[in-house]
Amino acid sequence: MPRRTLPTAEDQAARFVRQREADRKATAEDYVELIADLLREEGEARAVDLARRMGVSQATVTATVGRLQRDGLVETKPYRGLFLTAAGTALAAEAKARHDLVVRFLIAVGLDAGTAEQDAEGIEHHASDKALTAFARFLSERGDTT
Template structure:
């Protein structure tokens, strides 16, 4: 640490606890958002979404996918049909749409501040779940202002 660095005081216990609670909630919802977003992408691109495809694309075992799909079914986000793969419920499709829009916003923001597209895509996978609505709104305002200057 630099000698002249000004140490910020710790936030209040309640404020700090609220931040950690928000982050833990983001961690829990990130998996559901990633799954429904990928299922929507597969349905759109390939006409079907199968557990084996999710496992390959997410780099996890088929057992992990099966457990997660069971939870997503319980939460009313995903349906399975015998011999037909995975489908999103209305709630799952809405969550996928919101997650996709957030992901695309974060990618566009990262590219606008100078990151290459490949790194922006990779970094957005984590940032999209943890950025607050205030941060996302600020990203959108920045992009609007940035795009206005380029015209």
Template sequence: MRSRAAERTLPPADEHAARFARQREADRSATAEDYVELIADLLREEGEARAVDLARRMGVSQATVTATIGRLQRDGLVETKPYRGLFLTAAGQEMAAIAKARHELVVRFLIAIGLDAETAEEDAEGLEHHASEKALAAFARFLAMREDDAG
């Protein structure tokens, strides 16, 4: 007996290409979102964000951080001040807030479907960037229904 997955056919080429294009764009924006989210967290919890802190926490070299910060500056998300570290522009703060909210939603959803908190945090790091707005809205509806049922 054939499974449903075996019965699927390929989508039209333009639709298929659009799916891959969306994932490539998500990959490109994931780095920026991760950096601005971490900068916001460091500023909030430690009072400063330095390149050395980003490199250590992200597990990358300072050269990688420097190059990425340069791109984020060109994109208008981050400012640097001599001897004072990294700061987010208004656009960077907005991106960080959206990324954090999306991350927290994905974590809550994964915990609600049975993952432990540590695995949910780890898996959310990738899922948060690749879930569509429709999927995120469905996660939120699912959580709201659970809260309604529990309340």
């Protein structure tokens, strides 16, 4: 077994910085994607629905929605729930496309649909653009254009 060499401190630090940035962005992406899904499927997105579907407390949703509002991704309307801004809608579409690509790739390499959906939840936020491009190229070469 070949011996691994430790990357340079700078390279390793850059990897960890990228990981932490992806973790922060993942929460915003998950929330706007779920809000978009709820608006499309149920006609409204309420904090109580987000809490239930995310498996978090209402207080967590309130704090996160506050950050999303500050970042210009979400608007709230009294007695009417949550709505996405144009930036929020764009981020939700981008996140959904990335998620769908990862799911399709995982299924193509042999995972069942349920496991692919579950694993995609983490991978979609952390895969680099190079990896996503490779996934898309792999699927295209197999004739998967869905």
